[in-house]
Amino acid sequence: MTGQKGLQIEELSIRADGRDLLRSVSLEVRPGEILGIIGPAGSGKTTLLRCLNRLADLDEGLRISGRVFLNGASILGRDADVVGIRRKIGLVFPVPTPLPLSIFDNLAFGPRIGGITAVEELRRMMESSLKSAYLWEEVNDRLNEPAANLSGGQQQRLCLARTLMLEPEILLLDEPCSGLDPISTAQIEEALKVLRKDMAIVLVTNNVKQASRVADKTAFLLLGELVEFAPTRELFTTPRDKRTEDYITGRFG
Ligand SMILES: Nc1ncnc2c1ncn2[C@@H]1O[C@H](COP(=O)(O)OP(=O)(O)OP(=O)(O)O)[C@@H](O)[C@H]1O
Numbered sequence: 001m002t003g004q005k006g007l008q009i010e011e012l013s014i015r016a017d018g019r020d021l022l023r024s025v026s027l028e029v030r031p032g033e034i035l036g037i038i039g040p041a042g043s044g045k046t047t048l049l050r051c052l053n054r055l056a057d058l059d060e061g062l063r064i065s066g067r068v069f070l071n072g073a074s075i076l077g078r079d080a081d082v083v084g085i086r087r088k089i090g091l092v093f094p095v096p097t098p099l100p101l102s103i104f105d106n107l108a109f110g111p112r113i114g115g116i117t118a119v120e121e122l123r124r125m126m127e128s129s130l131k132s133a134y135l136w137e138e139v140n141d142r143l144n145e146p147a148a149n150l151s152g153g154q155q156q157r158l159c160l161a162r163t164l165m166l167e168p169e170i171l172l173l174d175e176p177c178s179g180l181d182p183i184s185t186a187q188i189e190e191a192l193k194v195l196r197k198d199m200a201i202v203l204v205t206n207n208v209k210q211a212s213r214v215a216d217k218t219a220f221l222l223l224g225e226l227v228e229f230a231p232t233r234e235l236f237t238t239p240r241d242k243r244t245e246d247y248i249t250g251r252f253g
């Protein structure tokens, strides 16, 4: 136990097929902060998030070493409580993944598994989660409609709300705006800026400008190497590494 709030990643390495997918990456994010992670395709961004959420465990081919702490407690050990970790560390995927159910049942899914079945309580949680995801106004009178009736941008905000139903302490988002129009993107960004008050957020984005708009600190990953990790303004105004400068100015390649 280190006694620190939030998520600490220490010298995390991931190998597969004799290849390094991540090389000794150390990062930290605390409640109240958004950590942006940028980097070109294949840098290991998704692999990192999957490891933090203990999804990488499902992949027998991955060799993981290093340490990850949630509120000071290790989450990588064999004896760690994976179900509890997944409840505390929520993950939103790049493509909206609503279940083929109503909006209501999508939102109630996680809490019901956790034993919360009272409709009144579920409704109260839904209102709060949907408001946080900037979706309440658009769906509060149609909760029994299929989630599939929603637009792509609405579906992605529903997936955010579904994750918030579990009141996570850490929110991981993997390119959550990749398929969205600028208005839906702005809604998600606004939601994150408010949500950070209650949790630590890790935002993987392939949109460098998005990191500069919303992240408090930013990490630049390149082929599994953490090239630079600094307060966002510092990284974007005075990058220390030439590769960071090339990437954020679009000269990469
Ligand atoms: N289970 C696995 N076994 C072997 N290689 C893997 C595995 N998972 C990911 N990789 C490799 O790890 C590297 C990083 O992949 P990852 O999906 O993490 O990149 P990314 O930064 O998220 O890219 P993108 O921006 O395209 O989403 C890639 O070269 C990928 O092929």
Ligand SMILES: [Mg+2]
Residues within 6 Å of the ligand: 045, 046, 047, 174
């Ligand atoms: Mg990815």
